[in-house]
Amino acid sequence: MANLTLELERERVRIEKAAREVGLDFFDTIFELVTYDQLNQIASYGGFPVRYPHWRFGMEYxxxxxxYEYGLSKIYELVxxxxxxxxxxxxxxxxxDQKLVMAHVFGHCDFFKNNYWFSPTNRKMMxxxxxxxxxxxxxxxRFGVEQVENFIDLCLSLENLIDRYSPYSPKKTPEPPKDLSPEDEGDGVERGQERGGPSSRRALAGTPKIHGKVHQS
Structure with a gap:
């Protein structure tokens, strides 16, 4: 990877200024020049330069x-x-092409920062x-490559079943149990607990169960 050439850096400054003048609002954007092989490596990792080891990334690479070598596709940029x-x-x-791509990238970055779809994402994703x-x-x-890789395979087999809208769905909060009257507290529940009667079973049956959920963004 390398920094932009002087000519490209000059154009980057001009393009960024023009993008902000028309109202785009984006995070600071760092451009790097890479070879086609380096770009394919990053793209195979889903766009991130460092990922966990797994055979699927090699297959994608x-x-x-x-x-690219057969002339079937070409990646112009990755943001x-x-x-x-x-x-x-x-x-x-x-x-x-580089100038057009840089202008295109600033549009992506504005979308990343301001679109509601990306609002819950981690801004330090790298x-x-x-x-x-x-x-x-x-x-x-600790556990061995094969065991961990098999576990990852099982997890990835479910990735297309995850509801992509779940981070934006309202969360349902379980209703708290109704307060017992003094008569219930001093009479029915105690007797039920002592005798193993239905009062204790009713009290336990009314207790809400709270389950945690993990959402992927």
């Missing part, structure tokens, strides 16, 4: 690499929803992904 945003430009692009990778590698050292 092979698919992207062959598609990550992060604060600051990171955008990768392919070195082989024409100068005009750090989070790197932490996940470290954690999974630690599990592999």
């Amino acid at each position: 092979e698919s992207l690499s062959k598609s 990550i929803n992060n604060d600051p945003c990171y955008a990768y430009l392919m070195e082989g692009n024409e100068f005009l 750090d989070k992904m790197a932490n996940h990778a470290t954690r999974v590698r630690r599990y592999m050292d």
Whole structure:
């Protein structure tokens, strides 16, 4: 990876200024030049430079690499929803293409920052992904690569069944149990507990069960 050339950096400043003048509001955006192979590697990781080890990422890399080499597809840019945003430009692009891509990226970054769909996302996602990778590698050292990889396979088999709208759905709060009257507290419940009668069973049956939920964003 490399910083932008002087010519591209000059154009980046001009394009960013023009984007803000028309009303776009986005996080600071860092551009980096990468080779097509580096870009395919990042793209195979879902757009993040560091991920946990898994065979699926290698399979995706092979698919992207062959598609590019056979002239079937080409990635012009890759931008990550992060604060600051990171955008990768392919070195082989024409100068005009690079300018168009940078303008396109600022539109993405405005969308990341202001669209409601992205509001619950972690703005330090690159750090989070790197932490996940470290954690999974630690599990592999502890439990073995095969066992952890099989577990990840099972988890990924469910990824298309996750409700993508769940983070935006109102959460239902369980109703608290109704307060017992003094007569109930001093009479029915105590006798039921002493004798094992129905009073204790009714009291237990009315107790709400609270289950935690984990949402993926």
